[in-house]
Amino acid sequence: MTDSTTISLLPYNQTIFIFHTSLPLPTIMQLKLFSVLFFVLGLCAYTTWALPYSIQELTERDGSVAFAEHLSQDLAKRTRYPVKGDADLAAKIMVAVKAKVKADIVAKISASVSEKIKASLDIKVKALLGIVSIGDAKITARQSAALKKVQAKVEASIQASLETQVYASIEADLLKVLKKHKKCSEADLLKILIDLEAKLIAALKVKLPSICAGLKATVQASVEACIKDLQIHIPLLLTIKISSTFKLDVAIKACVDLAVKVCADLNAKVCAKAILNAL
Structure with a gap:
C-alpha cells in the first residue's frame, strides 16, 4: 500500500514549489524513526565524550586558581615588609x-x-x-x-x-x-x-x-x-x-x-x- 505525500515549500519570493512523492507510508515512518534514533545516539556519544573532558578542564582550572592564590599569598608575604x-x-x-x-x-x-x-x-x-x-x-x-x-x-x-x-x-x-x-x-x-x-x-x-x-x-x-x-x-x-x-x-x-x-x-x-x- 502506498500513499502520495505532497510537500509544499514557500520560499522568500513567495513562489510555491510542490513536490510529490509516492514512497510507501511505512517507509517514511521508518525514515523518521531512524532519524530520531540517530540523533539520540549522536547525543549520547557527544555527552560521553564531553563529560570527562569537562571534568578534567574544571579540575585543571581549579588547580590553576589554587596555585595562583597560593602564589599571590606568597608574594603578599614577601612584599609586606x-x-x-x-x-x-x-x-x-x-x-x-x-x-x-x-x-x-x-x-x-x-x-x-x-x-x-x-x-x-x-x-x-x-x-x-x-x-x-x-x-x-x-x-x-x-x-x-x-x-x-x-x-x-x-x-x-x-x-x-x-x-x-x-x-x-x-x-x-x-x-x-x-x-x-x-x-x-x-x-x-x-x-x-x-x-x-x-x-x-x-x-x-x-x-x-x-x-x-x-x-x-x-x-x-x-x-x-x-x-x-x-x-x-x-x-x-x-x-x-x-x-x-x-x-x-x-x-x-x-x-x-x-x-x-x-x-x-x-x-x-x-x-x-x-x-x-x-x-
Whole structure:
C-alpha cells in the first residue's frame, strides 16, 4: 500500500514549489524513526565524550586558581615588609601570642583537669526493664558535654588571670618597643618577637603555677556542676546516680606540675618564629 505525500515549500519570493512523492507510508515512518534514533545516539556519544573532558578542564582550572592564590599569598608575604610599628601591629601580635599560649599551654592544663574528673566519676544506672545501660550513647554524650563545660570554665579562669597578671605588662612593653621603630623589616620584627617571647616565658614560669594553684574554687565548683548535670531521676523509669572520688588537692598539684613542665619546654626563638608566621 502506498500513499502520495505532497510537500509544499514557500520560499522568500513567495513562489510555491510542490513536490510529490509516492514512497510507501511505512517507509517514511521508518525514515523518521531512524532519524530520531540517530540523533539520540549522536547525543549520547557527544555527552560521553564531553563529560570527562569537562571534568578534567574544571579540575585543571581549579588547580590553576589554587596555585595562583597560593602564589599571590606568597608574594603578599614577601612584599609586606617593612611594616609600620604601631598599635595595630601590637594588637595583631598579642592576638597571635594569646592564641598560641591557649593552644600550647592552657588547653593542656584544662584537659588534664577534665580527664581527672572523668576518671573519678562512678556512674550507676537503674532503669525499668533495662532500657538504659551504662554504655548507652546518651549517657556518654551527657558525660562528654558536662566535661567540656568543666574544661571551658578552667580555661576561662586561667585566661582571665593571664590577662591581668601577664599579658597587660607584656603588651605595654611591646608598644614601647614598636614606637621606636617607624618601620620594621622582617629581621627587625623577629628580633622584637624573640625578646617579647623571652619576657613572656619568664612571666609564665613565675605566674602560671600560682594561677593554677588558685584554681581550687573553680575546679571544685566545676566538679559539682558536672555531677549535677549528669544525675537524672525519673520516678519508676530511670535513675542515674553519680559519685566521685575526685581529689581536689591532687588535681591542683598536677596542674601546677604540668604548668612548670610546659613552661620549661618553651623556647623563645621557636615561639617567636611561630608568631611571625601567624601574622
